[in-house]
Amino acid sequence: MHDGFEALLADPDVDAVYIALPNSEHVPWTLRALEAGKHVLCEKPLALSVADVERVAAAAGGLTVMEAYMYRFHPQQRRVVELLASRVIGELRVVRAAFAGVMDPVGNIRYDPSLGGGATWDVGCYAFDVPLWAFGRAPERVRARFHSEGGAPVDTSGVATLDFGGGRVAQIDYGFDYGPCARYELQGTRGWIGVRNAWTGPDEECVITVVTDEGRSEEVLAGADAYEHQAAAFAEAVRTGRTPLMSLDDSKRTARVGEALVEAARTGADVSL
Known part of the structure; x- marks a missing residue:
């Protein structure tokens, strides 16, 4: 056990840390961890x-930093x-993603704007990450x-359209004030792939549906712990020095989209990236 985060970072036997603090604390503590020579998940x-992702990238040097999109x-x-x-579905044209569930605002850090709260930077991140990859x-x-349900000080739900050009588009919705839903669909020129529980728990069965002109099929996968797989992948990236699946370039793109969505909602106008 360590007496505070500073003591943990000062421990020479600690090679890497997992930062699961409120959103507003991610960058400050990531930078402190990197300064202490620790890899960061x-x-x-x-x-x-x-701008803050770029600060992290500049501080990383030869250390591994990975953003934790566990799914x-x-x-x-x-x-x-x-x-x-x-x-199998031809050329991808449309992505539809939805992630929502009702959350109690009492004592919930997600409702605190000073801590980087709001649906967009919480469940929304997952929804708009789908079309990005x-x-x-x-x-x-x-x-x-x-x-903002009930006059909440943060956004409690959102809907967005992301235009990728050439007839390629994503439609997403997410929120704290309705649900539950956790699904996405990839629509191609010859069919679609559907995932009914995209952010599945470790004990939940996974069902992937594929529909084309040739018919409909379903693949059923056993439950698995996404966090366990994520930790193993992060450890492998640390050991090998290879770029992790979720790279800092990916994180820059994700932050850029999140900023654009916030600006578009604020102004009521389309925002170009």
Whole structure:
């Protein structure tokens, strides 16, 4: 046991740390950990701005920093990536993603704007991360509308359209004030892939649906702990020095989209990236 975070970072036997503090504390403690020579696995969002991700990247040197989008490491997610790459549904054109669940605001850090709260930087991150990896790039422009249930000091839900150009688009919704839902769909020119529980728990069965002109099929995968797979992947990146699956370039793109959604909701206008 250590008497505070500073003592933990000062321990020479500690090689890496996992930062699961409120959003506003991610960058300060990531920078302190890097200064202490520790590798960092940091909960999403790593940062609330591109500028802060760039600060982290500049401080990292030869150390590994990975943003913790745990679902990307789940066997279900890896299988979907394989299916998409196989072009079984043709060219990807539309992504639909939704992640929401009712949360009690009492004592909940997600409702505190000083701690980086709000639905967009919590469940929304997962929803808009889906089209980012699926299309493999940032959108050209975004449009967003936020809602604050009961006059909450943060956004409690949001809907957004991300335009990737060339007829490629993503439609997402997320929130704390409705639900539950946790699904996404990848619509291609020859069919679609659906994941009914995209952010699945360790004991939940995983079902992937594929529909094409040739028919409908379902793949059922056993439950797995995404956090366990994430930790193993992070440890491997630390040991080998290889760029992790969720790279700092990915984190810059994610922060850029999050900033754009906030700006689009604030102004009521499309925001170009």
